[in-house]
Amino acid sequence: MSSQFLQFLISGITVGAIYALVGLGFSIVYNSSQVINFAQGEFVMLGGMATVFLIAAGAPMPLAVVLAVLLAVVIGFALGKFAIEPARGAPVVSIIIITIGASIFLRGAAMLVWDRNFHNMPAFSGSDPIDIGGAALLPQSIWVVGGMVIIVAALQLFFSHARIGKAMLATAFNPLAAQLVGISTRWMLLLSFALAAGIGAIAGILIAPITLTYAGVGIMLGLKGFSAAIVGGLGNPMGAVAGGLVVGIAEAMTAGYISSAYKDAVAFLIILAVLVIRPSGLFGRRQSDRV
Amino acid sequence: MKALLAPRTGGLLALAIVIALLPAVLPNNFYFNVVILVGLNAIVCIGLNLLIGYAGQISLGHAGFFGLGAYASALLTSSYGWPSLAALVVGAAAVGALAFLLARPILKLKGHYLAMGTLGMGVIISIVLNQEAGFTGGPDGMPVPAFAVLGWTAYGERTWYWIVGGTLLVTTWLALNLIESPVGRALRAIHGSEIAAEVIGVKTERFKTLVFVISAVLASVGGSMFAHYSGFITPSEAEFFHSIAFVTMVVLGGMASIFGSILGAAILTVLPQFLAVFHDYETLVLGAVMMGVMIFLPKGLLPSLAELLRRRRL
C-alpha cells in the first residue's frame, strides 16, 4: 500500500469520524422529531470554541471540556424547547428556516461573545506524528477515531439497555404507540436535541487540535455531517457512522488524487447521488405513503 | 368571480403607483440602491414563491441559478463581447435548460430530501463558480460591463430604478395571471395533495418541472440584471446563505402570496442595511428574526395580516 494512499486514508478516516458524529446527531434528532436540525454543525463549533476560551480563562483542560459539552447540551435542549417545540406541525419549509435561523443565531452569538478569529487547541497527547508505513499519523487522530468508537458503542448500549434509550427508539418507530404506553414524546424530542448537541460538541473538541476552530466552522461541518446521515439512511444512527466514513474517505481521496479544489463538492455530489439513486440511503428503511 | 379580480388589479395598481411615486421621496442614491436591490430580490422571490408557496415544493439552492445568470451575463458580455440583452436571454435560456434537466431527478424527492437535493445542487454550482477562476475570476470575482441596448447604456441609480421597477411590475402581472388560471389551480392542487391532483388528471411531474424552470429563469434574469447594475460580481452570489436569504424572504412575506414576496424581499433587504450599523449584532439579529417569524407567524406576514383582518370583520 503506497504511503501516499495510506496518508489520504488516515486523514479521510479522521475527518470521516467527525462527519460520522455530526451525522449521528442529525439522525438522533430526525428520529425523534422528523426535523433536520441545520444547527447541528454549530454544536461542533460550540464544543471547540467554548473549550478554547475556557482554557484561556484558566480552566484546566478536562474541566473546560466538561463545561463546554455541558454548555452545548443546555443550548441543544433550549433549541428543542424554544424553537422547535412551538413550531410542531408547521410546514417543512418553516421548520427548515427555524433551524437555519438558529444556526445563524448561534454563530452570531459566538462571534459576539468570543470573536471571529481562528483558534488553536493543544492536542490531547502531543502532536508528534507517528510513522505508519511512510504515512504520518497524528496522535490526535487516534483520539478522534477512538472517541467516535467509544461514543458509538455507548450509544448502542444506551439504545438497547437503558430505559430512556429504549424509549427514544420506541418514539422513533411509532410516536403514537410510544405515547400510548406512557412515553412523553415531548421529552424524547428535547432529550434527543440535548444528546445530539453533546455528541456534536465532543466531536468539535476532538477535531479542534487538528483543524483550527472558529465561529464559522459549523456550516460546512454541518452540511457534510448531513451528507453522512443521508448516505447511511436518515434516521439510522449507525448508518450515519458508516456514511461519515464513506464521505470522509471519498473527500480525502478526491483531494489527493483528483483536485483539492473540488474536495468540498464531494460531499454534496454524494448527497445528490444518494438522493437520486437510493434516497433511503445504504441502510435506511424504505418509505412508502399509505393512501 | 368579479370579487376575485379586485385584489389583483388593486394590488397591481398600488404597486404601480408606489413604483411611480417612490423616486419623489427617496433622498439620495443610497436609498435608490437599496430599493433597486429590493426590486431584484423581489423578482427572484416571486418565482421562488410560485415553486414553494403555490406548488408546495422547496428549493434551498436558488441562489445557484441567480449566480449562474449573473456570471452568464458577465462572461458573455465581457469575454465574448455579446450584446447585453442577448446575453441575458441566452443566460436565462441556458439556466432554464439546466433546471429542466435537474428537475427530473430532483423533483421526485419530497420534503426534507428535496430540500437537501436542491441544497446540494446550489452548493455545487457555488463551488464551481469559485474554482473555475479561469472563467469566473475565482473567489475575487469579476467586473461586468454596463447594460447596453442598441447604443443606449444603462447608467446610474435612477435609470436602473425604472428598469427594475418596470420588470418587477411585469413579473408580478405575469405571476398573478398564472395563479388565477387553471394552471395556478393545478399548482395549488399539487400542493394540497399531489396524489389526488394526479388522479384527477393533473400531470404533476410536468407542472412541477415547469414551475421549477420558470422560477430558475426568473432567478437567472434577476442575477443578470444584478450583474450589470452592480458592475462587479463574486461567487458569493450563488452561495448557500444567499439561497437561504431568498427562501426566508418568501416565507417571511407569505407563502402563496405574490405581494407577500415583494414585502418579504423589502424587509430582508432593508433590514441588514440598518443592522450594518450594529455590525457585530447583524448575524445574531438576523438569526433571531428568522426564528421568531417562523415560530410566531408560520404563514408569513401578509397571509397572517389578511387573516387578522378577516377575523376583525367577522
Add this chain to the structure above:
Amino acid sequence: MSALVVTGLSKNFGGLRAVSDLSFTVEEGQIFSIIGPNGAGKTTVFNLITGIYRPDDGRVWLHGGDIAGKPPSALAAQGLTRTFQNLQIFFNMTALENVMVGADRTAESGFASAMLRLPAVRRRDARACEQAIGLMQRVGLAAYLAADAASLPYGALKRLEIARALATRPKLLLLDEPAAGLNRSETKEIDALIRSIAEDGVTVILVEHDMRLVMGISDRILVLDRGARLAEGSAQEVGRNPDVVRAYLGTGFAGSADAA
C-alpha cells in the same frame, strides 16, 4: 367491450402478499362492489388499477386498452378516476376550486397563455367555474359554494371528493369507502347519488363496509380475503355463500337478505 378487465393481479409489500392472483371483470354501466375485511387488499386493488402502485404481476385493461405502467393522470384522461378512503381534499383551496381542478383537467401546461391571461384562458376558467357550480349543486353542496374546503364538515367533504371526480367526466369511477363515517341518512344520500351517477352511464366500482348499502346497490359483488378472491356474484349469491356468510356477514344478516 367490458369497462375493466383484471387478470392475475398480484402485489407484494416486502413479505406481505397484499393482492394475489386476482382476476375479475366489470361490465359497462355496472355498479360493482369489492368487499372484505380490513387488510383484505381492497384499497391496494384500487391503487393498482389507478396506477398509484405498479403490479408485480397481472394485467389491467381499461375499455380494451392495456393500462400497465401508466400514471394516474394519463388514466384520468382516459376516463378513469377515483376518490380516497382517507380524503385527499385540497384543503388549501376553496370547495369550488377543488371541483374546478377536476373540471379543467385538460389544463395543458399552457403556462405561456396562462401568464398572458389570453381570452381563451379566461373563457376556460369561466366554463370550469360553471361546471363546478353545477356539480356541487348536484351532489347537494349548494350551501358551500363560497366556502373554503377546510371549513366543510366531514360528510360534505366526502361528497366534495365525488363532485371533484365527476368533474373529470369519468367513464369509470372508483369510490373508496364513500360512506365511511357517515350516519344513516347521509349514507342514504350517498346511495342515491351513486345510483344517479350510474344512471348517467358511468361504471362505478365501490369499496365499502356498509353492507346494507352494498347489498342494495350492487349489480355484482367481489369478496376479497387476504388479497385473494373469496367469492363473486350478485348480492343474492354472495349473501347466500356460506363462506362469505360465515366470515363477514354473520348469520343474522343472511336471514334478512333472504327476506329482502
